[in-house]
Structure formats: C-alpha cells, structure tokens
Amino acid sequence: MPVDAEKEINKMWRTLHSTQNEIGKTYYRWRQVAIEFAGEDTKPLDVALRAAEVFGKDIGKSFLPRMNWLKGEEGFLMILARSLAGLWNTEGGLASVEKGENPGELFIKCSRDPWPTWAKEYGAPMEEIALCRERMYQAILEDVSLFMNVSLKIELQKAISRGEGETIMKLSKTE
Amino acid sequence: MAKTLFEWDYSDYPGAKTYPHLFKPIQIGNLIIPNRIKYAATEDNLNGHDGFVTDAGVEYMRQRAIGVVGGLCFMQGVYMDEKRQGQGYVGQAAAWDDKFIPGLKRIADAIHEQKAVAGYQLMDCGRVGAVETDYCHGPSAVPQRLRIFKPVQEMTKDDIKVMIQQHIDAARRGIEAGFDIVEISGIVGYLISNFVSSYTNRRTDEYGGDIRGRMQATVEIIQGVKEVCGPDIPVGIRLCSEELLDDVRGNTPEESMETYKIAEEAGADYISCTLGWQESIYPVISRDIPMGNWIHLAKRAKEHVNIPIQMAYRLFKPGLPNEKIGAGELDIWEMCRSMIADPHMPKKVAEGREAEIRHCVACNLCLARLFRDAPMTCYINPVCAHEWQEEFANPKPAEEEKEVMIVGAGPAGLECAYTAARRGHDVHVYDKRDVIGGTLNEAKSAPYGDDELWTCVEYQQAMCEQAGVTFHLGTEVTDDLIEDEMPDTVVLATGPVYAKIEAPGGDSEKIVNLLDVMSGKAEVGETIVIYGNRKPGIGCALHLAKQGKKVTIVGKEKSAGFDVNPSFKWRYMIYMRQNGITVYNDCDIEEVTDEGIIAKTYDGVRWPIKCDTLVISDRGPNESLKKAVQSEGIELFVIGDALIPRNLSSAVHDGYRVGIRL
Numbered sequence: 001m002p003v004d005a006e007k008e009i010n011k012m013w014r015t016l017h018s019t020q021n022e023i024g025k026t027y028y029r030w031r032q033v034a035i036e037f038a039g040e041d042t043k044p045l046d047v048a049l050r051a052a053e054v055f056g057k058d059i060g061k062s063f064l065p066r067m068n069w070l071k072g073e074e075g076f077l078m079i080l081a082r083s084l085a086g087l088w089n090t091e092g093g094l095a096s097v098e099k100g101e102n103p104g105e106l107f108i109k110c111s112r113d114p115w116p117t118w119a120k121e122y123g124a125p126m127e128e129i130a131l132c133r134e135r136m137y138q139a140i141l142e143d144v145s146l147f148m149n150v151s152l153k154i155e156l157q158k159a160i161s162r163g164e165g166e167t168i169m170k171l172s173k174t175e
Numbered sequence: 176m177a178k179t180l181f182e183w184d185y186s187d188y189p190g191a192k193t194y195p196h197l198f199k200p201i202q203i204g205n206l207i208i209p210n211r212i213k214y215a216a217t218e219d220n221l222n223g224h225d226g227f228v229t230d231a232g233v234e235y236m237r238q239r240a241i242g243v244v245g246g247l248c249f250m251q252g253v254y255m256d257e258k259r260q261g262q263g264y265v266g267q268a269a270a271w272d273d274k275f276i277p278g279l280k281r282i283a284d285a286i287h288e289q290k291a292v293a294g295y296q297l298m299d300c301g302r303v304g305a306v307e308t309d310y311c312h313g314p315s316a317v318p319q320r321l322r323i324f325k326p327v328q329e330m331t332k333d334d335i336k337v338m339i340q341q342h343i344d345a346a347r348r349g350i351e352a353g354f355d356i357v358e359i360s361g362i363v364g365y366l367i368s369n370f371v372s373s374y375t376n377r378r379t380d381e382y383g384g385d386i387r388g389r390m391q392a393t394v395e396i397i398q399g400v401k402e403v404c405g406p407d408i409p410v411g412i413r414l415c416s417e418e419l420l421d422d423v424r425g426n427t428p429e430e431s432m433e434t435y436k437i438a439e440e441a442g443a444d445y446i447s448c449t450l451g452w453q454e455s456i457y458p459v460i461s462r463d464i465p466m467g468n469w470i471h472l473a474k475r476a477k478e479h480v481n482i483p484i485q486m487a488y489r490l491f492k493p494g495l496p497n498e499k500i501g502a503g504e505l506d507i508w509e510m511c512r513s514m515i516a517d518p519h520m521p522k523k524v525a526e527g528r529e530a531e532i533r534h535c536v537a538c539n540l541c542l543a544r545l546f547r548d549a550p551m552t553c554y555i556n557p558v559c560a561h562e563w564q565e566e567f568a569n570p571k572p573a574e575e576e577k578e579v580m581i582v583g584a585g586p587a588g589l590e591c592a593y594t595a596a597r598r599g600h601d602v603h604v605y606d607k608r609d610v611i612g613g614t615l616n617e618a619k620s621a622p623y624g625d626d627e628l629w630t631c632v633e634y635q636q637a638m639c640e641q642a643g644v645t646f647h648l649g650t651e652v653t654d655d656l657i658e659d660e661m662p663d664t665v666v667l668a669t670g671p672v673y674a675k676i677e678a679p680g681g682d683s684e685k686i687v688n689l690l691d692v693m694s695g696k697a698e699v700g701e702t703i704v705i706y707g708n709r710k711p712g713i714g715c716a717l718h719l720a721k722q723g724k725k726v727t728i729v730g731k732e733k734s735a736g737f738d739v740n741p742s743f744k745w746r747y748m749i750y751m752r753q754n755g756i757t758v759y760n761d762c763d764i765e766e767v768t769d770e771g772i773i774a775k776t777y778d779g780v781r782w783p784i785k786c787d788t789l790v791i792s793d794r795g796p797n798e799s800l801k802k803a804v805q806s807e808g809i810e811l812f813v814i815g816d817a818l819i820p821r822n823l824s825s826a827v828h829d830g831y832r833v834g835i836r837l
Contacts, residue, residue, distance in 0.1 A: 001766070003773055003783050012780055064320045068422030068456070143318040149377060149424065 020092040024114055028122035045128055052132040056139025059087065063140060064147050073104065073173070080144065080152075081106040081171050084137055091115070104173040107157070111166050130159035130167060137169065151175070177202050178407060180355060181290035183209035183245035189527030194497040198525065201506055203483055204409030204444035206356065208292055208507075211500055212246035212521045214239040215447065215487055215509040216296035216358065218264045219251055219551035220544070221560060224307075226254070226262075226269025228278030234563035235551070236282050238518035240289035244525050247507070248291040250282045252298020252360045253349075255341040260312045260328075261366060263300025265548045270297075270345040279352035287353065295354035296413075297342050297400070301366030302327050302375060303453055306548070312338075313369045314392075315377040320423075320454045323546065335382055335392055338366070343399040350408060357404055359396055359412045364452040367393050368415055371434055372452075374425040386430045390437045397441040409444035411485075416448045416472040419455035432479045445483040447509060448476045460488055460512070461746050462537035462624030467495045474504035485509050491535055493524045515541050516556045530637040534630035539742035540824065546742075554740075554824040555631055557590075557831035570835035573598045577663035577810075579837060580605065582652045582800060585613020587815025587826035588668030589635035594834025596642035603662070604644055607651035611636060613670050614711075614816070615823065617693035621714030622721050623750060628823055654803035664810040664837055667801065668830065671794035671816035674706070680767030689715050689792040700787020701725060704772055707792035708735040708760055710822060713747050715792055720754035727757045727784055729774050730793070734760055738822055764789075794820035812837075 034051065035044045063083055069076055078097065085095035085108050094112035099105075115129045134156040141152045150173060157168040179200075185191035191198035198210045221232040232251075240248040253270035254262040262269070269275050279295070286293035305311035305325040316329040330338065346357050361367030369375040370392045376383050382391050393412070401410050414434055418425040426434075435446055450469055451459035458464055466489050473486040487509035490496050496508035514520050516535035523532050533556055540554040553559035561567040577600050581588045584606035596602040610616060612632040619629045639646075650656075657665065673688050675681060689711055691697035703719055705712045708730020716726045728735060728751075735751070735758045736744045751758060765775040771786040797817040804811045814829035815821075 001773075003781050005782070008780055008782055015778075061318065061322060064318060069424055070422045146316070147318045147320065147423070149317075 017092070020114065021118075024091070024118040025121070028118055028124060031124065032122065045125070045131070048124070048128050048132050049135050052136040053139045056136035057142065059136070060140040060143040063144055067144060067148055069148070076148070077104060077106055077171065077173065081108055084108055084140065084154075084169075084171065085110075088113070100170065100172075102172075106171045108169045108171060109166050110168075113167060127159075130156055133167070134169065177205050177207050179207040179209070180292055181209065181245055183290065185210070185244075185525065188244075188525040190493075190525040190529075193527070194493045194524065196497045196500040197493060197508060197521075201483060203356070203411070205407055206292070206409050208247055209245040210243075211496070211507045212243050213294075213485055213507050213509045214243050214246075214248045214514050215485075215511045216249040216252050216294065216298070216360065217511045217515065218267060218545050219560065220264050220266030220548070221550055222266045222268045224265050226267065226271075226275060228268055228275075228281055230563045231550075231560065232268065233281050233285050234568075235560060237285040237289065238562050239514055240286040240291040240293075242514055242517075242519040242522050243289075243291050244522045245290055246292065246521070247294050247356065248286045248289075249294030249296055249358060250279075250286075250354075252296040253279075253345060254304070255297060255299060255345040256338070259305070259307050260310065261299030261301070261304045261338075261341075262306050262308075263298070263304040263365070264545055265306055266550060267298075267300075267306075270348045271341065273348060273351075276348050276352050279349060279354070283353035283355075292356060293354045294356045294358055295346075295349035295352070296358040296360055297345050297349075298360035299338065299341075299366035301364065301369040303364045304366070313366065313375055314382060314389075315375060317375045317377065332380065332382070339392060339395045339399055342396045343403050346400040346410075347403045350404060354408075356409050356411065357400060358447070359393075359400065359410070361393060362413045362415055362449040364454055367396070367412075368418070368452065371414070372418055372420065372425050373430070374418070374420050374423045386426070386433045387437065390434055393434075394437060394441040397438060397443055401442045410442065411445040411447060412438050412443045413447040413449050414438060415450055415452070416476055417450045419451045419457045419459070422456055423454075425452075432475065435476055435480050439480045439482050443482060445485060445506070446476065446480060448473050448484050448486040450488065458746055460537060461539055461743055462627055463746055463750070464489055464537075464624075466491060470495060470499055470505065473499065477504060477506075483507060487511055489537070491537075493521075493529075512537065512541060515551070515553050515559055518559075518562075531634070531641070533634045534627070536627050536631065536823075537624065538740060538824075540740045543740040543742040555827055557828045567835065570594075570598055573600055573837065576600055577837060578660075579603065579664045579666065580652070580657070580660060580662035581666045581668055582606075583613060583668035583670055583815070583817065584608070584611040584646065584648065585668060585670055585815060585826060586615060586631055586635065586823055587817075587830040588613070588666065589632065589639055590827045590830025591666050591668060591812075591814060591834040592644045592830075593635060593638035593642040594831050595837045596639070596644045598835070598837070600837055602642075602644045603647060603660075604639070605647045605650050605652045605656075607649070609649045611646070611648070613668075614690060617690045618711065618714060618823075620693045620718055622717050623746070625714060631823060631827065652800060654800070657800065657803050657807060657809070661807065662809060664812070665800075665804045666833060666837075667797070667804070667811070667813045667817050668815045668826075669797045669799065669817045671820040672797045672799075673791050674793035674795055676706070676764055676767060676789075676791070678764055678766050680772075683767045683789070685787060686767065686789045686791060689790055692790050693718060697788075699724065699790070702771075702786045703727070703788045703790060704729055704784055704786040705790045705792055706730070706764055707794070708732050708758060709738045709792070710736060711794070712790075712792035713739075713751065715790060716756050717747075717750055717754060719790075720756050725755070727759065727786070729759045729762050729764060729772070729784070731763055732760060759784075796820065
C-alpha cells in the first residue's frame with residue numbers, strides 16, 4: 001500500500017501535540033496536589049518555584065555530557081543557549097537564540113509558548129510561568145557553572161504572559 | 176643493596192631468545208625484578224561486598240601469578256576508608272582495618288608460590304567511588320558528568336589529612352600481609368587524579384592552585400607510604416600522562432609531565448604511565464584504537480624522569496614492548512585485559528607457545544560488567560573468574576569416551592570441540608564450508624578493529640590441533656550422514672538462519688544476505704537499507720558506508736546495538752554518525768517496493784525509504800537437523816547462534832560449557 005505522506009505526518013504531528021498537551025496538563029494536576037499538601041500557609045508561587053528549581057537541577061545534570069570548551073567560550077555559550085531554547089521547543093514553544101551586542105551575551109527568544117494556555121485552564125497566575133521559567137533555567141545553570149568552572153547568569157528581560165509577542169531571556173557570563 | 180626475591184633463569188625459554196628485552200631483569204628501588212612483565216592491578220569484583228578476599232579472588236590472582244613467569248603481579252587496588260567513600264566497585268578488596276590482613280596475605284602467598292613479585296595497590300576511587308554510599312569525596316564538589324556516579328562532597332583539610340593517613344595505614348597492612356611492592360593509583364578519575372587535575376581540583380588552599388599545589392596531597396602520600404615501606408619495598412604510582420580532558424579544561428600534557436617529575440622528587444620508585452579518564456570523550460583502549468597507539472607516551476615520560484616507566488594500553492602482543500624496551504623507550508610491559516583473556520599469556524610467550532594465546536579482543540565487556548556491579552567476566556575467556564571452580568576451570572577427563580559429531584566449525588563449535596577432545600572424546604567437526612571460522616569469516620571484515628576477532632579462531636584452531644580434533648570441511652551434514660555415522664552425541668553449532676521478509680515484495684531481487692555482502696559475493700547498489708539493528712547489521716553498515724554507500728538501518732530493537740556491551744556501544748554510535756548512517760529503531764519492514772522499502776514504526780507510522788539493495792542481517796535460531804538427531808535417539812546439544820543468535824562471546828561460552836559437560 002503506497003505511503004500517504006500527508007496522512008503519516010499528520011498522525012505524527014497529532015501524537016506530538018497530544019503528548020505535549022498531556023504533559024503540560026499533568027504538570028498542573030501535580031501542582032494542585034503539591035499546593036494542597038503544602039497547606040494554606042504556603043504560597044502557590046513558592047511551591048511552583050521550588051518545583052522549577054528541582055526540575056532545573058535535574059535537567060542541568062543531563063546537560064553536562066554535552067558541555068565542552070573545544071569550540072571556545074563563544075561556542076560553549078551558543079551550545080548552552082541552544083540547549084535551553086531546545087528545551088522550550090520540546091515543550092511546544094518556539095524559541096531561538098540570538099547573539100547580543102556584547103561578546104558572551106546571548107538572547108533566548110520565545111515567540112510561542114503553550115504554558116499560558118494550560119495555566120489558564122488550571123487557574124494558575126500568568127506571572128508564575130515566566131518566573132518559573134527563569135528559576136528553572138537558573139537551576140540548570142548552577143551545575144553547568146560549577147562543572148565548567150565559569151559563572152553564568154540568566155535573566156528574564158521581557159515576558160508576554162499570554163503567549164503573544166516574545167519572552168526574552170539573557171544568558172551571559174559574569175566575571 | 177638490591178634484593179632478588181626469586182631466582183629465574185630464562186636461558187632455556189625460547190621466547191626469551193625471540194624477545195630478549197622482555198626477559199632481562201630490572202631494578203626498581205632496591206628490588207630486582209627478573210623480567211619486564213607485569214600484571215597490572217585490575218578490579219575484578221570477586222571479593223565479598225564487605226571487602227574481604229574470597230577464594231575466587233585468590234585463585235584468579237594465582238593464575239595471573241603463574242602467567243607473569245617471575246615478574247610483577249599486582250592484586251586489585253584496595254579501598255582504605257571505613258566509610259567506603261573510596262570504594263568504587265562492589266567487590267573491591269578493603270584494607271581499612273587490620274582484620275583484612277589475613278585475606279590479603281592469602282593473595283600475597285598465592286603470588287609468591289609461583290615465584291612472582293607480589294604487588295599491592297592503594298586505590299581510593301574518588302569521584303567514581305561511593306558505590307555503596309550516597310556521596311563520594313573529592314578535592315572540590317565538581318558535578319558529575321555521568322549520572323551513574325554519586326554527587327561529590329568537597330573534602331576539608333582534615334579530611335585530606337585523614338585520607339593521607341589511610342593510605343599510609345593501608346600500605347602498612349599490605350606489607351604485613353607480605354607484599355613486596357606498593358603502588359598508589361592515580362588514574363582514570365580516582366581520588367589522586369582528582370587532586371592532580373585542574374578539572375576537578377578548584378581548591379585555593381595548599382592542596383590546590385598550580386600543579387605543585389594540586390600534587391601536594393600525592394606528594395604527602397608518596398612520602399608517608401615510602402616511610403612505612405622502608406628501603407626494601409619499592410613504592411610506585413600510576414599517573415595520567417594525558418588526561419584527555421581538554422574539553423573540560425583538564426591538565427595539559429606539560430602539566431601531566433610535571434606531575435611525573437614531582438612524583439619522582441617525592442620518592443616514587445617507578446611510574447606506571449596511563450592516559451584518559453572514565454569521563455574522557457576520547458576512546459583509549461577499545462578495539463577501534465590501533466595496537467601500540469599510545470606507546471609514544473612512555474617514551475615522552477622517560478624523557479622527563481629517571482625512574483622506570485611501565486605501560487599497558489593496547490599492547491597485546493610482545494613484539495612492540497620488546498622493541499620499545501630494547502630502544503630504551505619503555506621499561507616494563509604492563510598487561511590487564513590481555514591477561515584477563517589469557518592469564519598465562521606472557522608465560523606462553525616465554526615458552527614459545529604464542530599460537531596458544533587467547534588474545535583479548537578489546538571489547539571492554541570486563542569493564543562494563545564491573546561498572547554494573549557484576550563479577551568480572553571475559554568476552555573470550557569462559558574460565559575467567561571461575562578459576563576457583565575446579566570442575567569448571569579444569570574439567571575431569573570424561574568417564575566414558577564418546578564419539579562426538581559437531582556440526583559447524585564456527586567459534587561455538589571449535590570451542591566445544593577442543594574442550595571435549597581434551598577430556599578424551601573422539602571429536603569430529605563438520606562444516607559445509609571449506610574453511611573454519613563460521614560467520615566470523617565475514618564478520619572480521621567489518622571496520623574499526625573487527626579483524627582482531629579472528630584471533631579467537633586462530634587460538635581455537637591451535638587448540639583443536641593440539642587436542643586431536645578431526646575436521647571434515649566441505650562436508651554438509653545431512654539426515655543421512657547422521658544416520659550413517661550414528662555418533663554418541665551431536666552438537667549443533669550451525670550458526671543462525673537469516674530472516675526472511677514476510678511482507679509483500681519479500682521475494683525481490685534487491686534482497687541480499689549479509690554474509691554475501693561482507694564476503695563481496697553479492698553486488699550492492701549505492702543506496703542500501705540494512706534490516707536488523709544488532710551488531711552484525713551495524714558492522715555491515717559501517718563496512719558499506721566506508722565504501723561510500725548511503726546506508727540506512729531499519730531494525731526492530733528499541734536501540735541499535737543493544738547486543739553490544741555499553742563500554743563499546745558508544746563507539747559504534749559515534750562511527751555511525753560520522754559515516755552518515757541513518758538508523759530507524761523500533762521499526763519493521765512493511766513492504767519491499769520497486770523504489771525501496773516502506774518502514775513502519777511499532778505504533779504504525781509508515782514512510783518510504785529508497786534503496787537499491789536490501790541487506791538482511793536479522794537472524795533467528797537454526798532448527799535444521801534437530802529432528803533427525805532426536806529421532807535417532809542421539810544425545811543432542813545446540814549451541815551458539817544456532818540456539819539463539821547472540822554474539823561471539825556467547826558462542827565461545829556456550830561451546831566451552833557444553834564441552835565440559837559431554
């Protein structure tokens with residue numbers, strides 16, 4: 001039976017999007033459970049930020065085998081920034097990396113982000129998304145910085161929390 | 176005054192004439208070593224999980240002591256801390272208390288019984304340690320690159336002082352146990368190397384900073400151990416001559432040579448020249464690295480220090496080390512894996528029995544096992560780690576002589592043949608081919624060192640000749656032949672049956688067999704799909720890609736090369752990428768078309784792949800002749816790929832296990 005390419009691609013695409021959607025929703029389901037267990041005295045934002053930190057710490061470890069200095073400092077930072085953008089893309093975002101004006105400065109720009117849609121569905125505040133993204137990336141960089149013996153910083157520059165426009169983060173090396 | 180422990184005269188040994196430099200004495204410290212051969216300390220996971228020496232460990236060492244014919248024989252490195260942070264292997268021997276001395280003495284005595292020099296190694300595994308605890312220790316808490324290792328706790332100055340004292344105390348225990356020479360392990364990511372490397376030592380106190388600071392702990396260990404050893408017991412150290420960690424800003428080669436000079440200044444009596452870390456991204460000892468690839472590092476080391484230099488690393492045959500020792504570029508030939516594969520290897524060299532050596536094939540299965548908490552084993556040597564089991568290592572002669580028909584002269588059949596013949600059976604090996612070796616005849620053509628696999632067949636051939644095995648090559652065994660011969664036992668070692676494509680188009684002319692491709696009998700196009708993502712398929716894909724073909728692998732296994740041990744598999748993954756080979760795992764062939772094939776994933780996604788040739792490498796068990804043998808009431812064994820298609824190792828191990836049971 002000949003292959004109908006459109007049909008096959010459509011099938012894979014639908015599977016991918018369903019998977020991303022289900023993972024995003026599962027995060028918020030777990031968030032609800034964690035907030036419930038944390039009790040009324042704990043702010044939901046603190047729970048979410050702690051989760052972002054734990055995620056980031058673990059993801060950071062998986063970055064280490066790919067990190068190296070063989071392509072120089074600029075190359076290393078580019079690989080790192082692309083890995084951070086790639087992570088966002090895996091979740092269903094559309095992120096890319098642009099060089100900054102100064103050496104050792106890169107911008108990760110995300111022009112499409114599925115997280116606000118899920119957050120809205122589960123009643124999570126929009127500002128939490130950008131703050132969690134920043135905290136997760138910071139946690140990723142902790143082990144990377146230690147491993148490579150370099151001080152790295154990531155800062156949220158701009159967040160469009162409804163998923164429109166661009167969310168921008170700056171990755172830089174500090175002295 | 177230099178001391179000789181055991182007198183050895185090699186003048187009657189033919190190998191000493193062929194390789195004269197290997198069999199001349201050398202002085203290390205105040206000890207005369209009769210020859211230039213060393214079994215280097217190698218973990219074997221054969222000791223109790225509490226660190227006590229076992230019978231298995233003692234017998235393992237006894238065989239290696241026989242092998243060094245009077246040379247150096249080192250037991251595995253011992254860990255020295257009760258907290259077990261320095262323990263890197265579940266079966267590593269311990270020396271953190273005097274209670275371990277009697278066990279250690281058993282090993283020293285076993286080595287001495289063979290008139291060999293007993294070596295003892297101190298090994299804190301540092302950032303690759305803590306196999307039984309939650310944290311390992313190191314000079315700085317640099318995160319682990321590989322998840323299998325535990326998080327690192329930074330050592331305080333007090334911790335460092337304690338660690339140095341542990342080395343000294345453990346050295347004393349080794350001496351009390353009767354060892355003649357003490358070695359400090361500072362290699363591949365173990366604690367000493369963690370202190371030495373700029374990658375893992377970020378300290379700013381006296382144990383960090385420049386290379387002298389990073390060597391300070393090592394210097395204190397050498398000096399402390401030297402003091403407890405006294406003038407008669409030499410102290411050596413294993414140090415990286417190149418860390419191969421430039422991707423994470425490890426030491427430069429110049430810094431590494433500086434460590435050699437500092438170790439010599441501190442009193443080291445010799446240096447064992449090593450290279451690479453477990454975290455290095457470069458291969459060092461696998462089969463894809465040519466023999467002798469690293470020997471130039473020994474020469475460089477000798478240019479920097481005046482103490483003897485020892486080295487292993489892809490030196491499996493005696494010619495090169497003999498030459499380099501003669502040229503003054505190396506002092507002692509070290510061996511690890513080559514004496515795992517054949518514990519008596521250097522003895523056979525000395526006795527002029529080189530054809531009887533079972534050569535290591537550099538697959539690194541031994542290492543893969545150790546890292547996964549399994550006892551040592553060898554891909555090619557079924558007796559390895561079973562030396563203490565008399566019925567396995569030295570099987571008794573058969574109670575009743577049988578006429579044994581072995582069908583198939585591949586590695587499984589040959590292993591079974593000589594093992595059974597040695598025990599007194601009348602063994603006849605049949606093969607429809609005119610040559611022995613089975614499918615290894617084709618497999619050896621795969622690139623990246625697979626030609627070394629053939630050494631297995633060469634060894635088996637020599638053993639078969641010695642044991643009086645009768646060969647019937649060019650003879651296909653049929654039901655009638657079995658009926659005519661009516662042997663007492665039939666062993667089917669016929670090799671696998673290659674898969675048939677059951678899907679539409681399965682009779683296409685573009686389908687060829689892997690063996691025909693590897694032997695050059697089949698003509699192939701420029702664009703090729705290989706069906707089967709195990710090792711044979713990978714070997715064939717690389718073989719074709721090297722000829723400039725565009726190759727795609729389609730296979731049912733979840734990951735390509737799942738039958739290759741993890742310590743070697745990563746090499747294949749890299750080579751497949753480098754050679755532009757596309758791999759689709761978890762897939763089957765749904766249809767063979769005029770243009771190529773239609774592949775289908777496990778969950779039903781389909782897509783076309785163009786190809787001129789479809790190579791079948793997927794295999795199944797071989798059921799032929801079974802019924803004929805069983806219907807005659809003849810004892811039957813099925814071994815190797817005929818039983819379940821696996822790899823060379825399984826073939827050899829199957830053959831041996833059946834050979835000792837007949």
